[in-house]
Every structure is written in C-alpha cells, then in structure tokens.
Amino acid sequence: MSSQAPAANPWTPPAVRPPRSIVRRPHWSLARRQAAFGVAIILPTLAVLAVFRFLPMVQALYLSVTAYDLVHPPRFVGWANFASLLHDPLFLKSARVSITYVVCSVVPVLPLSLGLAVLFNQSVFIKNVLRSAIFMPVVMPAVVMAVVWTFMYQQDGVVNTLLGFLGIDPVPWLRSSATALWAVILIGIWRATPYYMVIFLAGLQAIPADYYDAAKIDGAGRWGTFRYITLPLLKPTMLLVIVMNVIVAMKVFAVPMIMTGGGPADSTRVLPLFIYQTGFEFFDMGRAAAMSVFLFVAVMVFSFVQVRLFTRGAESR
Amino acid sequence: MSLSAFARTAPPARRKAPGRGWMRRRGAIVVSAVLTAVACVTLLPFYWMLSSSLRTMENMFRLPIQWLPWPPNWQAYALAWQAQDFTRYFLNSGLVAVAITLSNLLLCSLAGYSLTKFHYRGRGAMFLAILSTMMLPLEVTMVPLFLIIKRLDWANSYQGLIVPFLVDGFGVFLMRQYMMSIPKDLIDSARIDGASEFRIFWMIILPLCKPALVALAVFTFREAWDMYIWPLIIITKDSLRTLPLGISLFMSSYGTSWDQLMAIAVLGTLPMILLFFFLQRAFIQGIAATGLKE
Numbered sequence: 001m002s003s004q005a006p007a008a009n010p011w012t013p014p015a016v017r018p019p020r021s022i023v024r025r026p027h028w029s030l031a032r033r034q035a036a037f038g039v040a041i042i043l044p045t046l047a048v049l050a051v052f053r054f055l056p057m058v059q060a061l062y063l064s065v066t067a068y069d070l071v072h073p074p075r076f077v078g079w080a081n082f083a084s085l086l087h088d089p090l091f092l093k094s095a096r097v098s099i100t101y102v103v104c105s106v107v108p109v110l111p112l113s114l115g116l117a118v119l120f121n122q123s124v125f126i127k128n129v130l131r132s133a134i135f136m137p138v139v140m141p142a143v144v145m146a147v148v149w150t151f152m153y154q155q156d157g158v159v160n161t162l163l164g165f166l167g168i169d170p171v172p173w174l175r176s177s178a179t180a181l182w183a184v185i186l187i188g189i190w191r192a193t194p195y196y197m198v199i200f201l202a203g204l205q206a207i208p209a210d211y212y213d214a215a216k217i218d219g220a221g222r223w224g225t226f227r228y229i230t231l232p233l234l235k236p237t238m239l240l241v242i243v244m245n246v247i248v249a250m251k252v253f254a255v256p257m258i259m260t261g262g263g264p265a266d267s268t269r270v271l272p273l274f275i276y277q278t279g280f281e282f283f284d285m286g287r288a289a290a291m292s293v294f295l296f297v298a299v300m301v302f303s304f305v306q307v308r309l310f311t312r313g314a315e316s317r
Numbered sequence: 318m319s320l321s322a323f324a325r326t327a328p329p330a331r332r333k334a335p336g337r338g339w340m341r342r343r344g345a346i347v348v349s350a351v352l353t354a355v356a357c358v359t360l361l362p363f364y365w366m367l368s369s370s371l372r373t374m375e376n377m378f379r380l381p382i383q384w385l386p387w388p389p390n391w392q393a394y395a396l397a398w399q400a401q402d403f404t405r406y407f408l409n410s411g412l413v414a415v416a417i418t419l420s421n422l423l424l425c426s427l428a429g430y431s432l433t434k435f436h437y438r439g440r441g442a443m444f445l446a447i448l449s450t451m452m453l454p455l456e457v458t459m460v461p462l463f464l465i466i467k468r469l470d471w472a473n474s475y476q477g478l479i480v481p482f483l484v485d486g487f488g489v490f491l492m493r494q495y496m497m498s499i500p501k502d503l504i505d506s507a508r509i510d511g512a513s514e515f516r517i518f519w520m521i522i523l524p525l526c527k528p529a530l531v532a533l534a535v536f537t538f539r540e541a542w543d544m545y546i547w548p549l550i551i552i553t554k555d556s557l558r559t560l561p562l563g564i565s566l567f568m569s570s571y572g573t574s575w576d577q578l579m580a581i582a583v584l585g586t587l588p589m590i591l592l593f594f595f596l597q598r599a600f601i602q603g604i605a606a607t608g609l610k611e
Contacts, residue, residue, distance in 0.1 A: 031436075034435060034514065035435055035436060035437040037435070037514040037515075038430075038431045038434070038435025038436070038437055038440075039431070039435075039437050041427040041428070041430065041431045041518070042427065042428045042431040042432065042443060044424055044427070044483075044484070045424050045425070045427070045428040045447065045484045045489060046443065046446070046447070048424070048480070048481075048483045048484045049446070049447060049450050049484065049486065051465070052462065052465070052480070052481040052482075053450040053453045053458065053486075054446075054450070054453070055461075055465065056453075056458035056461035056462040056465060057453050057457070057458055057461075059461035059464065059465070060457065060458060060460060060461045063460065063461060063464075116352070116355065119348050119351060119352055120352070122344065122345070122348055123341060123344070123345045123348075124345055124348050124349050124352060125345055125346070125349040126349070130349070130352045130353065130356055132593075132597065133356035133359060133360055134352065134355055134356050134359050135359075135593075135601065136359050136360060136363060136593075137359050137362075138604065139539075139586070139589045139590055139592075139593045139600075140362070140363070140586055140589070141542060141543045141560075141561060141585055141586060141589060142543050142545060142561075143543075143545050143560075143561035143564050143565055143585070144366075144564065144582045144585050144586050145362070146565075147564060147565075147568050147578055147579075147581075147582050148362050148365065148366045148579070148582050149362065150568075151365075151366075151369065151575050151578065151579065152362060152365055154378070156378040157378070158361075158365050158382065161380065161382055190358075190359070190362075194359065195604060196608075198601055198604045198605050198608075199604065199605055199607065199608030201605070202605040202608055203608065237608060240608055241608065244607065244608070247454070250456075251454050251455075251456045253456060253545070253546050254545040254546065254561070257545075257546075257565075258565050258568060272456040272546070275456065275459070275460070276459070276546065276549075276550075279459070279460045279463075280463075280550055285460055285464070288460045289460050289461065292456075292457045292458070292459075292460060295456060295457050296452075296453070296457040299452060299454060299457060300452050303449075303451055303452035304452070306451070307445075307448050307449060307451065307452070310448060310490060311445070311448065
C-alpha cells in the first residue's frame, strides 16, 4: 500500500492506529499466555532449589576430589580423599556407628508404631487425650530433647532411679562407650514412634470399612482380619515408613552432637556429626565433601524408593 | 486415596457392633490401659523437665524422688533468662521460622498450582527435579552450601538463615497432591468471568487449599523452629543466635545448673506445645501428609 497518495489528499481521514496496548502485546494465543503464567509461577521455586540444593550437590562432587582448607585455593587430588577415607579407622567406625544407629532405631519403630496405630483404631476410652499424650514427643524440639534426656540419663538421674525400682543396677548411660549409642538410639525410638504411628493411623483409616464387614461375614477372627486384610493393605505404608525412617535416622545430628559430641571413644559419632567436625572444626572441606558423597549415595538409594512411591501413585491418576 | 490424611480429619465414628456390649467394653478397658502406660513413657520427659525446673538444686537428685516439687521454685526461670540473651534468641527463632513458613506457603502453592493446572513443555521433568531435592538433605550438602553462603557474604545474617529454605520439595509435593482434587472447570469459569490468572490463584485456589496450607504451615514452622545444624554452621554472632543454638550454648556453659537448663527447655518447648494444642488437627495432618502416597 502506498501511503503518499492518500496523505496528499486532505479529505482522507487520518489512518486509524490501533491502541498502543494491543500493538505492543506479542501475539500469543490464550493457551500460550496461560502456559507462560504457569511457568512464571514455578520459576522462583526452581531458582531457589537450583541455587541452594543442586548447585551445592554439584559442588560437593567437585570438592570431594580436592584438598581445601578455606585458606588456600582448592587443589585437585583425584580419588585421594575417598581412598584415604576407606582406610581411615575413624571413618569406618563412624560408618559402623551410623549403620548401627539406623538399623536399631528403625527396626523397633515399625512394630511399635503399627501396634499403637492398630490399638488406636479400636474403641478406646479418652481416645483423643491418649493420642495427644502419645504424640507429644514429636512436639519437643530436638535440642530440648537432647538437653532433657542428658539430664535424665545422669548417673543419679531419673532413668536410673526408675530402673532401680525394677532392681536394675544404675547404668552409666552417656559415660560408657558400651551404652552411649544405645542411649541415643532409645531417644530416637521415643521420638520416631509417635510420628510413624500417625502415618499408620492415616493408612488404617484409608482402608474401606466394607473389607472388614466382608471379612466378618466370612467368619474371620480378629487375627485373621489383621493378617489377611490390614497387613497386606498397609504394605505400601509400611515400606514408606521404613524408607522415611531410614532417611531420618541417617541424618541424625542434634542429639548425639549435644549429648555426647560423638564420644565416649567415638562410640556415638554418626556420619553427619563426623562430616560436621571434619568440615567445620578441622576445616578439611575436601574430606568432608567426600564423606558427604558417601552419605549422599546411602540417602539416595532410599530416597529413590520414596520418590518412586510418591510418583507411582501420582502417575496412576 | 492420597488425600485421606486430609479428608478424614477426625477418626470416623466406629459403628457400634451389635450386642456383646460388655465384651467390647472390656476390650476397650484393656486397650486403654495399655495406651495409658505408653502415654506415661512418652510424657515422662515432659513431666520431668517441668518438675525439675521448679525443683531446687539441693533436691534435684535426692531420693526418694520428689515427684511434686513443693513449694515450686520459680527462680530458675528468671536466672536462666538473664544468663544469656534469650529474648533475642527467641525473637530470632520466631522471625526465621515465620519467614520460612510464609514463603513456603506462597512458593509451594504457586508451584503446586503450576504443576497441576497448566500445561507446558518440561512440566513432568520439573516435578521430578523438585521431588528429587528430597534426596539432598542439608547433612549432605552442608559443606558446599556453607561455601556458597560465604561467597554471598551471608554468613552471620538473617538471609543466610532464611533464603536457602524459602521453598521445599516436600511442600511442593504436598500442595500438588492437594490441588489435583480441585476441578479445572472452576478455573475455566473464573477465566470466562474475566478474572486475571493471579487473581484466580489468590481468590479461588488458595482459599480452597486451606486445610493443606494450615498443615504445611505447622509442619514447616516445626521444622524451622527445630533447625540446629545450619545455624550452628553459619552463625557465630551472639545477636543472631537462634533458640536451639542458645540452648546448646547454655548447656555447654552451665552444664550442671539443671534447674535453669530445664527452665529454658520448658520455655523452648512452649511455643510448640501451644501450636500443638491450638492447631492439633493441622499438626497431625502435617505429619500424616508426609506419608502421602498414591
């Protein structure tokens, strides 16, 4: 179109320009604009997670092959950190302590929390009061828990006094390398049991009552109902509880840090505590990062199962 | 159902089994007795903490056990509170926990909304990426995370305590699961009415998510109030210490003043106990939601 001819004619109305706002908006379809909004609102989350979760993980892998003391720049040392860790009796001891802690604090929690949940799923007097009372350990902050139990574990503390009523000699809970880890494990059980009880309760309540009615009509007893209906239907929940509990147990830090600082004789130095001490007390960042990689692999194996459990259901919708 | 933790707020009323009332009641008595015994074990540390904070040091380890310290000795509370700047530690912990909770509420629900109600390329990958951050606990990443914070010059700062925890993979997962049950028609009809996208989120979606938001808030607040290892790493300045740091420091410097230690322990637990009693349902749902699957 030529613009000169009409412009020369004074009787032609001036060309109507569309309003600015329409001109400047890119020509996006409705669906595309909606998608853009969807991406925009997830970006802050992705940014935070990228900078403060993924980036540190990548950096941990890098640091694990360096020697770095915060003063001199990191120096590449190859597999030296890993190799020396595998020959370091302190590290092996720490790994053993962590494994003992995980196994011994996870295994008893499963029957305890499931048992409590099953009991609460029956008719109980003052159910809400009892449930709240049993739930209370979850409410206590970890640091407070460490302080209070340290007090209770004293040689002449209340735990030994109560054991005395049962005719048991005083136990040197936190003073002896033979018992300190068990003292820490007991607290772990004390706190984890009500937590997983709640998860089992949610799982139990999701089982349709019809199943129980049908079993009753078929003449199933209490044990039969539990064995052939409740347990199989709770299997995914049980798997999830084990996995979650293992991950939590692998990360335990505050309680051993405050109660024993890893002692006596390294008997309670769990892996996270050792990583902390190596990195922030001895400033051996490369070595600490290499230990983190070991911990990461362990956590990842179990988290992978957890993520699978989370997503399997999500996909089946 | 994934939402059973939300849907069934209170345990459903048990249908009365016909007849055999006495047998049922006897069973209930036995079960209640067992649970009462368990409750004694779970409550003992609470009782011991509280009673010891009111006991004088002379009576602290005296036998027979003084179960009820009488007259109560309140002195330990004042002494402990003045021994360190606990007012400041409380405020710091409160500020950090509130900030982390608010930002998680906003960011997790935005991300959950995006993941359920919008279609764009890479959505599934983003969800997996977010979910997989649950594999990267602080205990694994603390060394490099500390270096990042140091490079940002955020050591000894509120940003350093707050920003790395602005959002959490589990929170996103939780909100996503909950938002799946919100019908898309609701959003479409709001769009037809001319509401802007953000307005739809703010005025329609968020109010519908209230149960999930309350549960997420309580869960996040509890975790943030509990946080110990991270402040321990990046905070050295007294004025920035959070309560858990203050308590552990108090323990290492006043290790045998058990009355004062227990007094501080009581005060440090009190906010959680209050939260639990006022938002009991949400508190339990927040925990139950961590067991969400399918």
